[in-house]
Amino acid sequence: MYPDVRPRRLRTTPAMRRLVAETSLEPRHLVLPMFVADGLDAPREIPSMPGVYQHTPDSLPAAATAAVEAGVGGLMLFGVPRAEDKDARGSGGTDPEGVLNRALRDLRAELGDATVLMADTCLDEFTDHGHCGVLSASGEVDNDATLERYAEMAVAQAEAGAHLLGPSGMMDGQVASIRAALDAAGHQDVGQIAYSAKYASAFYGPFRDAVGSSLEGDRRTYQQDPANRREALREVDLDLAEGADLVMVKPAMSYLDVLREVADRSDVPVAAYQISGEYAMITAAAQNGWIDRDAAILESVTSIRRAGADIVLTYWAAEVAGRLT
Numbered sequence: 001m002y003p004d005v006r007p008r009r010l011r012t013t014p015a016m017r018r019l020v021a022e023t024s025l026e027p028r029h030l031v032l033p034m035f036v037a038d039g040l041d042a043p044r045e046i047p048s049m050p051g052v053y054q055h056t057p058d059s060l061p062a063a064a065t066a067a068v069e070a071g072v073g074g075l076m077l078f079g080v081p082r083a084e085d086k087d088a089r090g091s092g093g094t095d096p097e098g099v100l101n102r103a104l105r106d107l108r109a110e111l112g113d114a115t116v117l118m119a120d121t122c123l124d125e126f127t128d129h130g131h132c133g134v135l136s137a138s139g140e141v142d143n144d145a146t147l148e149r150y151a152e153m154a155v156a157q158a159e160a161g162a163h164l165l166g167p168s169g170m171m172d173g174q175v176a177s178i179r180a181a182l183d184a185a186g187h188q189d190v191g192q193i194a195y196s197a198k199y200a201s202a203f204y205g206p207f208r209d210a211v212g213s214s215l216e217g218d219r220r221t222y223q224q225d226p227a228n229r230r231e232a233l234r235e236v237d238l239d240l241a242e243g244a245d246l247v248m249v250k251p252a253m254s255y256l257d258v259l260r261e262v263a264d265r266s267d268v269p270v271a272a273y274q275i276s277g278e279y280a281m282i283t284a285a286a287q288n289g290w291i292d293r294d295a296a297i298l299e300s301v302t303s304i305r306r307a308g309a310d311i312v313l314t315y316w317a318a319e320v321a322g323r324l325t
Contacts, residue, residue: 023306025298027071027321031118031271031313034067035210036060036103037080048206048280050287052315054080060103061110067318071325074116076166076313077103079125080211089134090123094152098126101160108161118193119162121154121178122169130215132169132222141222146171151181158187164245168195170222170235176242191245193271197232197258198250199224203277210276232258236266244268246311251275253300256307263308271311272304279315294323 010020037044037054043063044054055063064075079100081092092098100119107117123146124132133146146169154165165182167174175194182190200223208215224231232255236247245268249259252272263270282300286293297316304312314320 023302025302025305025320025324027324028073029305029310029312030072030301030317030321031074031076031116031311032067032072032317033076033078033273033313033315034060034064035078035080036099037212038085038099039082046206046210048209049276049315050283052210052279054210057099057103057106061106064107064115065110067321068111068115070318070321072115072317072321073311074118074164075107076118076120077107077162078120078211079103081126083212083214086126086128086214088128089149090126090153093123093126094149094156096156096160098156100125101156104157104160104162113163116163117161118164118166119157119160121150121157121165121167121192123149123153124169124213124215125211128214130213131217132219133171141171143171143173143222147173147177150174151177154178154181154190155185155187158182158185158190162190164191164193166193166195166248168198168250170195170198170219170224173242175239175244179243192243193246193248194239194244195250195273196236196239196244196247197224197255197262198248199226199232199255201226201251201254201275201277203251203254203275203281206276206280226254229258229261233261233265236262240266240268246271248273248313249309251278252304252307252309252312253278256303259304259307259309263310269310270308271313272307272309274301274304274312274314274316276315298323 035054040056133141136142200220248271250273252274285291
């Protein structure tokens with residue numbers, strides 16, 4: 001005990017702290033979410049996410065290449081169709097000429113296997129009602145009808161060049177349905193980064209701005225209740241049993257306890273998504289001079305790694321990767 005035991009000895013210099021650091025953060029741990037939109041003449045900054053852009057199909061490859069050159073581990077791509085191209089079934093998500101599938105083909109042609117190209121496998125950006133699936137006659141999201149659409153979307157994205165698919169709709173059975181469709185179409189090597197524990201969070205607001213969401217109502221009948229922990233672990237176990245290649249917790253920062261438990265039980269890599277609201281809060285506080293922006297970014301991403309994430313999806317991925325190298 002004190003005065004013989006002095007833990008501060010291991011904090012005396014930057015070199016000492018670096019030597020004994022328990023958690024590392026490297027560019028390869030980071031994935032950059034990116035948005036590609038139809039109907040734009042130039043990249044458009046997202047008002048609620050300063051520094052993040054909706055790219056045009058023409059501007060996307062250069063931005064993606066820059067992120068890969070900075071060392072990021074992968075790119076997660078979201079498509080933003082024009083309002084007139086949305087419909088009740090989200091047809092643009094399965095159309096080979098839809099904005100997301102065109103962008104996937106372009107990036108795969110540009111980057112090849114130099115990065116891991118991921119695709120959001122969900123219908124919400126493409127539906128005129130903004131929900132993640134097909135609606136029944138009563139207006140509820142029809143789980144099993146939605147699985148059929150996810151299977152079609154998965155094959156379209158695989159054929160467009162995605163290495164990993166990101167089923168994010170929280171439909172029961174989605175991982176197994178997508179796996180069966182991919183295998184039947186000859187895409188055995190295309191994997192899934194399953195959004196296994198995705199909560200109905202208040203922090204998604206800026207994202208809906210980013211994708212031009214048409215959402216009517218909310219998603220609480222399929223996304224998880226923020227009050228629940230065991231439910232998340234059950235969802236993870238089910239996705240693992242269905243063949244998920246990676247599992248994800250979303251959001252990250254408000255659910256670090258869940259992330260730790262998922263990491264402790266998962267036998268596949270674990271990802272966590274630092275979402276739009278988390279980005280916006282830190283950015284706004286920094287713009288007001290209330291916090292040190294760069295330090296807060298590194299601390300927040302490191303905390304997600306410390307809680308157990310092998311992979312962190314963050315809108316700062318390219319910036320942080322550049323700083324780390």
